[in-house]
Amino acid sequence: MSPTDYGNLAYLGLLAAVLVVWMFIANRGGLGRKLQHLAAWGLIFLGVIAAVGLWGDIRQTVMPQQSVFAEEGRVELPRAPDGHYYVSLDLNGVPTRFVVDTGASGLVLTRHDAERAGLDVAALLYRGEASTANGVVRTAPVRLDEVALGPFTDRNVRAYVNEGAMKTSLLGMSYLQNFSRLEITNGQMVLER
Known part of the structure; x- marks a missing residue:
């Protein structure tokens, strides 16, 4: 990974941390429900990252052939x-x-x-x-x-x-x-x- 990639990753990590903290501070009740939502969004986020990272391989697999x-x-x-x-x-x-x-x-x-x-x-x-x-x-x-x-x-x-x-x-x-x-x-x- 390049230094720019590390910088982007750090920025996204910081942004995610701020959003999680804000979510807990904004609504202090129903902690279990919030953790479920947080886990669901985390899985969605990981799925998007995996799809973006593997897009080149996926595109080669589904590319029509001669x-x-x-x-x-x-x-x-x-x-x-x-x-x-x-x-x-x-x-x-x-x-x-x-x-x-x-x-x-x-x-x-x-x-x-x-x-x-x-x-x-x-x-x-x-x-x-x-x-x-x-x-x-x-x-x-x-x-x-x-x-x-x-x-x-x-x-x-x-x-x-x-x-x-x-x-x-x-x-x-x-x-x-x-x-x-x-x-x-x-x-x-x-x-x-």
């Missing part, structure tokens, strides 16, 4: 709560999460995802550059033996590894152009081959 319809040659990606579309691809057999970025030219991997896919990140040569919203970053060209999205498998796929810090790998147009149709409708991105 749907693959192999017979129809279609993949449906639901819009995430943050407004982006995410997809899981298998890179050389390793499941990897991507944010779909139609503004990105290529398939761009984080160093971590590249390493998980079996690429030797220590031997990469960062000789390319890419313009991003955060400025220019250096990139290393790589080839992925296999990229699979459900039943759709592509081999010898060109990609880039970003030298800079990136939270999630990007699925750009060089991969998306493998689909004959890309449509966003009713909060879903539909990819068809």
Whole structure:
């Protein structure tokens, strides 16, 4: 916890103590009833704190997942709560999460995802550059033996590894152009081959 978090916690504790003292002073009769109410409010307060603290985990659990319809040659990606579309691809057999970025030219991997896919990140040569919203970053060209999205498998796929810090790998147009149709409708991105 940061010093600010400790300060906020101390403030809330002091506020709660003042409210409890005021409640007992304001009505001195019926102490048992007041303790019941105090316990109920304490449990409500703890429940709210737990829900706020676990919200990230809860949201990941209930977040809709991609749907693959192999017979129809279609993949449906639901819009995430943050407004982006995410997809899981298998890179050389390793499941990897991507944010779909139609503004990105290529398939761009984080160093971590590249390493998980079996690429030797220590031997990469960062000789390319890419313009991003955060400025220019250096990139290393790589080839992925296999990229699979459900039943759709592509081999010898060109990609880039970003030298800079990136939270999630990007699925750009060089991969998306493998689909004959890309449509966003009713909060879903539909990819068809």
